[in-house]
Structure formats: C-alpha cells, structure tokens
Amino acid sequence: MNKKHAAGGSVFHLTKRSSISRKKAWAIRFAAILLSLLVCAVFIFMITKQNPLQVYAGIIDGAVGTNRRLWVTIRETMTLLIIAVGLTPAFRMRFWNIGAEGQILMGGMMTAFMMINFGNTIPSGLLLVLILIVSVAAGMIWGLFPAVFKAYFNTNETLFTLMLNYVAIQIIDFCIVYWENPKGSNSVGIINAGTRAGWMPQVFGSDYGLNVIIVILVTILMSLYMRYSKQGYELAVVGESQNTARYAGISVPRVMIRTMMISGGICGLAGAIIVSGASHTISTATAGGRGFTAIIVAWMSKFNPIAMLAVSVFLVFMQQGSIQIASQFGLNENASDIITGILLFFLIGCEFFINYRIERKKESGEG
Amino acid sequence: MKKRILSLVLAASMATMMLAGCGGSGAAEAPAADETTEETAEEAGEEAAEEAGEASGLTAETVKVGVIYVGDENEGYTESHMKGIAAMKAELGLSDDQVIEKTNIGEDEACHDAAADLAEQGCNIIFANSFGHETYMMQAASEYPDVQFCHATGYQAASSGLPNMHNYFTSIYEARYVSGVVAGMKLAEMVAAGDVTEDAAKIGYVGAYPYAEVVSGFTSFFLGVRSICPYATMEVKYTNSWADMSMEAQVAKELIADNCVLISQHADTTGAPSACEELGVPCVGYNVSMIEVAPNAALTSPTNNWAPYYIYAVQSVIDGTPMDADWCKGLADGSVEITELNENTIAEGTAEKVAEVEAAIKDGSLHVFDTSTFTVEGASLEDKIAEGGDYAAYADFVSDGYFHESEATSAPAFDIIIDGITAVAE
Numbered sequence: 001m002n003k004k005h006a007a008g009g010s011v012f013h014l015t016k017r018s019s020i021s022r023k024k025a026w027a028i029r030f031a032a033i034l035l036s037l038l039v040c041a042v043f044i045f046m047i048t049k050q051n052p053l054q055v056y057a058g059i060i061d062g063a064v065g066t067n068r069r070l071w072v073t074i075r076e077t078m079t080l081l082i083i084a085v086g087l088t089p090a091f092r093m094r095f096w097n098i099g100a101e102g103q104i105l106m107g108g109m110m111t112a113f114m115m116i117n118f119g120n121t122i123p124s125g126l127l128l129v130l131i132l133i134v135s136v137a138a139g140m141i142w143g144l145f146p147a148v149f150k151a152y153f154n155t156n157e158t159l160f161t162l163m164l165n166y167v168a169i170q171i172i173d174f175c176i177v178y179w180e181n182p183k184g185s186n187s188v189g190i191i192n193a194g195t196r197a198g199w200m201p202q203v204f205g206s207d208y209g210l211n212v213i214i215v216i217l218v219t220i221l222m223s224l225y226m227r228y229s230k231q232g233y234e235l236a237v238v239g240e241s242q243n244t245a246r247y248a249g250i251s252v253p254r255v256m257i258r259t260m261m262i263s264g265g266i267c268g269l270a271g272a273i274i275v276s277g278a279s280h281t282i283s284t285a286t287a288g289g290r291g292f293t294a295i296i297v298a299w300m301s302k303f304n305p306i307a308m309l310a311v312s313v314f315l316v317f318m319q320q321g322s323i324q325i326a327s328q329f330g331l332n333e334n335a336s337d338i339i340t341g342i343l344l345f346f347l348i349g350c351e352f353f354i355n356y357r358i359e360r361k362k363e364s365g366e367g
Numbered sequence: 368m369k370k371r372i373l374s375l376v377l378a379a380s381m382a383t384m385m386l387a388g389c390g391g392s393g394a395a396e397a398p399a400a401d402e403t404t405e406e407t408a409e410e411a412g413e414e415a416a417e418e419a420g421e422a423s424g425l426t427a428e429t430v431k432v433g434v435i436y437v438g439d440e441n442e443g444y445t446e447s448h449m450k451g452i453a454a455m456k457a458e459l460g461l462s463d464d465q466v467i468e469k470t471n472i473g474e475d476e477a478c479h480d481a482a483a484d485l486a487e488q489g490c491n492i493i494f495a496n497s498f499g500h501e502t503y504m505m506q507a508a509s510e511y512p513d514v515q516f517c518h519a520t521g522y523q524a525a526s527s528g529l530p531n532m533h534n535y536f537t538s539i540y541e542a543r544y545v546s547g548v549v550a551g552m553k554l555a556e557m558v559a560a561g562d563v564t565e566d567a568a569k570i571g572y573v574g575a576y577p578y579a580e581v582v583s584g585f586t587s588f589f590l591g592v593r594s595i596c597p598y599a600t601m602e603v604k605y606t607n608s609w610a611d612m613s614m615e616a617q618v619a620k621e622l623i624a625d626n627c628v629l630i631s632q633h634a635d636t637t638g639a640p641s642a643c644e645e646l647g648v649p650c651v652g653y654n655v656s657m658i659e660v661a662p663n664a665a666l667t668s669p670t671n672n673w674a675p676y677y678i679y680a681v682q683s684v685i686d687g688t689p690m691d692a693d694w695c696k697g698l699a700d701g702s703v704e705i706t707e708l709n710e711n712t713i714a715e716g717t718a719e720k721v722a723e724v725e726a727a728i729k730d731g732s733l734h735v736f737d738t739s740t741f742t743v744e745g746a747s748l749e750d751k752i753a754e755g756g757d758y759a760a761y762a763d764f765v766s767d768g769y770f771h772e773s774e775a776t777s778a779p780a781f782d783i784i785i786d787g788i789t790a791v792a793e
Contacts, residue, residue, distance in 0.1 A: 066484070066487055068480070068487060072480050182522070182578055182579070184576050184578025184579075184581075184782075185498060185499075185576060185580075186576050186607065187474060187498060187499040189499070189501065190502035190505075193502055193505070193506060278476045279475040279476040280476070281476075283475065283499075285473060285475065286475070288473075323469060323472075323481070326469070326470055327467055327469045327470070332439060332470075
C-alpha cells in the first residue's frame with residue numbers, strides 16, 4: 001500500500017499477488033470504504049454546502065429510521081437478492097442472461113392475471129400457490145427461448161435475452177389495455193384492494209414477512225445447489241470450458257437449457273414477489289431496472305450468497321436513504337446516485353489492489 | 368450416485384418447498400392477516416387521534432403537511448404543484464419543517480410507502496399529484512383515518528366511502544377553451560391572409576393518453592377554436608406517455624406532415640413547441656409559457672394554479688372544518704389561466720377577445736361544453752342520449768343546454784369524440 005510513494009513520480013510497476021491473507025484483503029476493502037466516504041463527504045460539501053455527516057445521518061434515517069422504513073428496505077433488499085440469486089447459475093455458466101427484466105415482467109404479468117381473473121373464485125391460499133407456480137413457469141419459458149437457440153443454433157444470448165425484455169414490455173403494455181382502470185389511463189391501480197385476494201399474507205406481523213421467507217429459502221437452496229449438487233458442478237464446468245464439458249461427457253445443450261430454466265424461473269418468482277408481495281399492481285415499470293442492478297449485485301459478490309445479501313442491502317439502503325435526503329435537504333435523487341457511484345467505484349476498484357501489488361521499479365526483482 | 372440423488376432432491380425441493388411451503392402458510396395466515404391489519408390500522412388510528420386530540424386547535428404553527436410528487440422541479444406539471452405548495456406556505460406562514468415534500472415517487476407501492484411514512488412523521492394532511500397514485504392513497508387513507516389524504520386528478524374519493532379521502536382538480540377545460548380562442552384568432556388570421564383555405568384549416572393535437580382527462584381537454588380547446596373558426600377540424604395523436612420529449616416532438620412533426628397548420632398539446636414537455644418552432648407552425652403549449660423555447664411559434668399555454676386549493680385544504684385542516692370530497696375551481700377562482708400572450712405571434716385583437724371570453728365564462732353566461740355548439744355522429748348530444756345505448760350514460764351530465772363538466776366529480780368526465788375531431792387510440 002505504498003501508493004503515496006508511487007504517486008511521487010518514480011517508475012513503478014504492478015505485480016500480481018500470488019496470495020493475500022483474508023485479513024489483509026478485508027483491510028483493503030475497509031480502507032476503500034473509508035476513502036470513498038471521505039470523497040463523498042468532500043463532494044457533498046462542495047456541491048451542496050451541507051454538512052456531510054448530517055446527510056449521512058439522513059440516509060440512515062431514511063433507510064432504517066422507523067419500523068416501516070426498515071421493512072421497506074428489507075422488502076426491496078429481498079427483491080434485489082432473489083433476482084441476483086436467479087442470475088447466479090446462468091452467469092456461472094457464462095450465459096449472459098441480461099433478460100431478468102423480461103423474466104420478472106412475465107412472472108409479474110401472470111401473477112396479475114391470476115389475481116385479476118381468479119381473485120373471486122379460487123380460495124386465497126390455493127390462489128397463492130397457483131400464482132407462484134404460474135409465475136415460475138412464465139419466467140422459465142422466457143428463459144427457455146434464448147437457451148434453446150443458444151444450445152442448438154449458437155445464437156448470441158446477450159442480444160437475445162436483452163431483446164426479450166422489450167418483447168415482455170410490449171406484452172405488458174398490451175395487457176394493460178385490458179386491465180387498466182379507467183380505460184385509456186394506462187394505470188391498473190391496486191388489484192383486489194378490497195378483498196386482498198392473491199396478496200401475500202402477513203407473516204411476523206409484517207406485510208413483507210413472507211417475501212423474506214421465500215427469498216431466504218430460495219437463496220439457501222440455490223447456494224446448496226451450486227455448491228454440492230452434480231448439476232451445479234456441471235454448469236460450472238460448462239462455464240469454464242465447453243470442450244472440457246463435452247470431453248467429460250456432459251451434454252452442453254441440456255445443461256444450458258436446464259440452467260436457464262432455473263434462472264428464468266427464479267426471476268419469474270421474483271415477479272410474483274413484486275406483484276403479489278409488494279406493489280399489487282402491474283406496469284411496465286414493475287421490474288424497475290432491478291434485473292440489471294442484480295447483475296452488479298451478483299458479479300460484485302462473486303456469486304457468494306452472503307456477499308450478495310450485503311451488496312443488496314447496501315444498494316437498497318442508499319436508494320431508500322436518497323428519498324429521505326431528497327426531501328430533507330432538497331437534494332435531487334441524483335445526488336444519492338452520485339454517492340452510490342463513488343462508493344461502487346471504490347469498492348470495485350479496491351479489488352484491483354487485492355489482486356495486484358504496486359511496487360517501485362528499483363525495489364522489484366522478487367518473484 | 369449419491370450426488371445425483373442429492374441434486375434431484377435439491378431440484379425437487381427447490382420447486383416444491385418454495386411453492387407448497389409458502390402456499391401452506393398462505394392459507395393458514397390468511398385470516399390472521401386480516402386481524403393484524405386491523406390492529407395496525409387501529410394503532411395508527413389511535414396515534415393519529417392522540418395527535419389530533421392534542422391539537423384539536425391545530426394552528427398554522429403546528430400543522431404538518433406532506434406532499435408526494437410524481438416528478439420533480441424539472442418536470443412542468445410537478446413544478447406547477449410545487450409552486451402552489453410554496454404559495455400556500457407563504458400565504459399561511461408555514462415554516463420549512465412543517466412541509467415535507469417527496470419527489471420522484473412512482474405510481475406503485477412507493478406511493479403507499481411514502482404516504483404511510485408521511486403519516487407516521489405526523490403530517491395532518493397529505494397530497495399526491497399523479498393519477499396513478501390514487502389507489503395507494505386510498506390504501507393509506509384507510510390505515511390512517513385521522514389524516515386527510517388529497518389526491519389530484521383522481522375520481523374515486525367520493526365513492527370510496529373514506530371520509531378522509533379527497534380529490535381535487537382544476538377546471539382546466541376553461542383555460543383550454545380560452546387558449547382555443549387564441550388559436551382560433553390565429554387560424555382566422557391565416558385564412559384571411561390566404562395562407563390556408565378554410566377546408567384545409569386543420570389543427571393537430573398531441574395528446575398523452577386516450578381517456579377522459581385528455582379528451583375533455585382537447586374537446587374544450589377545439590370548441591374554443593370553433594367559436595372563432597366554425598370550419599376548423601382537428602386531428603389528435605397520442606404519445607401514450609405524460610412526458611416524453613422526443614416522442615412529443617415526433618408526433619407534432621407527424622401531424623404537421625399530415626397538413627396540420629396549428630399544433631396544441633396535452634403532454635408535459637416542450638417537445639411539441641420546439642418542433643413547431645423548427646417548422647414555423649404556430650402552437651399552444653401546456654403548463655408553462657413556451658415563449659422561451661418557441662419565440663416565433665408559441666401563442667400561449669393554458670395552465671393550472673394549484674395555490675388556491677392548497678391554501679383551502681390546509682386552512683380547512685387548521686380550522687378543523689370538513690373538506691370537499693371533490694374540489695374543482697376554474698377561471699373565476701384563479702385556479703386556471705392562460706400564460707402571457709406572445710405579442711410576436713398572436714393575431715390582432717386577441718387580447719380583447721380573450722378578456723371578453725374570460726369574462727363570459729366567469730359570469731356563467733358562456734358554458735364551454737354548450738351542446739348547441741357541437742354534434743356527435745351528426746346529432747346533438749341530447750338526441751344521442753334520448754336514443755339510448757352507450758350515450759344514455761351521459762344523461763346525468765347534460766342539462767340546461769350544456770355538459771356539466773367536473774361538477775359531480777372533480778376529475779374530467781367528458782370522453783366523447785365530437786364531430787370534426789379525428790382521434791385514433793392505438
């Protein structure tokens with residue numbers, strides 16, 4: 001960590017670290033967070049002339065300041081986490097599924113469909129089970145298309161999944177024409193506001209308790225699946241090298257299709273959690289860009305579930321806090337986006353110093 | 368083999384447990400859930416009641432106001448609400464920490480989160496300004512019965528059965544009619560100068576969504592034009608968005624390419640006026656004066672002034688007097704107006720004509736939706752209603768020779784496409 005000397009102008013070079021102690025790695029990360037908070041503080045003061053500590057306090061207050069805010073933060077965290085969990089197997093297989101938005105929307109659409117059409121006829125508990133099944137199925141189908149085409153025709157999955165997002169948005173737009181109230185307003189409003197049919201029930205005295213249970217359960221199962229199951233191993237092999245996989249007798253198309261169905265299915269489930277467990281409405285903004293944010297979550301965490309939880313908490317924390325600082329200090333939400341950006345820059349940037357060591361040229365020569 | 372079984376078990380349990388597991392609890396928890404909701408609602412109610420009790424004499428020093436905006440100061444519609452709130456603050460002498468404003472709140476659970484949060488922060492009255500916020504405001508209103516919830520542009524307050532839920536709007540159709548008169552004067556001038564023939568005097572209208580709020584708006588504008596130029600026709604195209612600058616510019620250009628000689632809009636950005644400035648076509652804006660973006664094209668803009676409502680509503684809460692479930696005021700109360708006339712572009716005599724029309728609307732001698740001034744499918748609206756069918760639903764609105772817009776409910780109700788207007792909803 002002799003950055004100061006390096007900046008002094010002498011010739012320096014980078015060496016890849018062969019290993020780094022866990023303690024040191026975390027020390028670097030911690031230093032990065034402190035540094036980023038410092039830079040943010042300077043930024044806040046320069047641009048807004050507000051006391052940075054007060055702004056930080058505002059962010060914390062906005063995210064966890066009251067029981068309700070805490071639950072909202074938990075709800076949003078869980079939503080982001082389950083999408084990241086859904087993306088994990090696909091990305092581990094090096095299948096660039098950037099179609100989570102579409103998979104979420106399709107799951108959400110089927111949820112809304114069930115709530116609107118069967119809210120009065122099917123008993124609440126059964127309806128909820130059906131909602132979860134059809135939303136997973138819808139997400140699976142949306143994940144299946146790009147997987148089949150990639151497996152058999154070697155199409156580019158990045159473009160394919162991205163384009164399917166737009167298809168999903170158009171389908172939602174189409175459905176809204178039938179569901180909107182009043183006609184032409186482009187707004188569906190709360191579905192089954194009176195009967196709460198198809199809404200996730202309260203657990204732990206909170207509207208969002210069930211969201212937590214489902215997401216944590218799926219996260220644990222996924223983590224076990226990835227770590228201990230044969231299928232989890234197979235998809236990792238396919239991700240490392242398809243030739244190796246073939247040589248080992250793994251059917252690449254099969255693994256690809258199976259994995260994308262799981263990935264899409266979980267994203268579809270996320271759609272059900274959003275619609276049935278939180279918003280109780282459907283619009284083209286239901287996914288709200290979270291399908292893309294979750295990619296950052298998954299990658300930054302290197303697919304470690306605990307890290308994914310931490311990153312999700314962090315991002316949602318900042319986002320919820322931003323609502324508070326916007327109303328408290330008149331700071332536009334963009335201010336918190338900048339703060340989040342600076343923090344992310346330092347966090348991702350510090351990985352560089354974990355992997356590499358900077359040394360002065362004259363000191364070099366070691367292995 | 369072991370691993371295979373494990374993976375099978377895992378895959379199976381992933382599917383079943385997460386479905387069956389929560390499904391089971393779903394059934395079991397459903398009745399319990401209702402109880403807890405009631406409890407929380409009661410608790411919240413008690414808290415709010417206590418507060419109200421303490422301050423049964425709420426004063427301008429103690430009242431707390433919450434506001435939920437769909438956008439922020441960069442968006443014309445929200446900006447006009449913010450100005451209204453600021454005027455209310457100044458008028459009633461409220462300090463900064465008595466007004467909590469939340470910007471960029473979407474039309475989903477974020478609105479309920481924000482409303483409940485404001486109620487918990489001790490707000491006595493909470494406003495929300497976007498159409499899609501309504502059901503979330505109603506949800507919050509049922510949870511916090513001692514807080515007043517006021518929703519702009521909505522239509523469900525009176526029928527919701529919630530005494531603390533209110534809708535408010537302005538009679539913007541009156542200002543649109545006046546702006547239509549300004550446009551009509553311009554059109555007549557163009558015809559007199561021989562720039563266009565009477566047959567080709569077609570106006571283009573950039574609308575947001577094909578429902579009552581927009582239809583009522585463009586009809587009143589068109590009737591204003593017609594009062595000057597009975598030969599005018601109008602073509603409406605929708606952007607399916609409230610604020611999409613490039614889309615609005617594009618639709619304006621399409622309309623101009625389709626031989627429209629004057630453009631008006633019901634959408635929130637400056638997209639259409641800038642397109643008109645580029646192509647040299649006169650236009651009528653919305654919300655804000657467009658003279659700055661289109662100095663050689665803009666005529667005027669109809670605009671809302673929300674301050675009278677915000678002053679009325681907050682004053683009612685301070686005084687403890689009941690508030691209207693539906694509030695809608697127009698020109699006579701200063702709730703709507705047209706922005707400054709652009710001397711560069713308007714026809715001669717416009718200012719005098721505007722003053723005359725405004726006076727007539729204010730004293731009630733002129734009704735915007737006068738049924739003798741338009742026909743529907745070739746017949747008068749009264750005849751269509753008498754015929755029955757779909758039009759019978761309008762029977763309650765029409766009496767004394769005009770359509771009573773925004774009287775029963777504050778939100779616009781006129782959603783009939785009258786003769787002379789072509790509007791294609793996609």
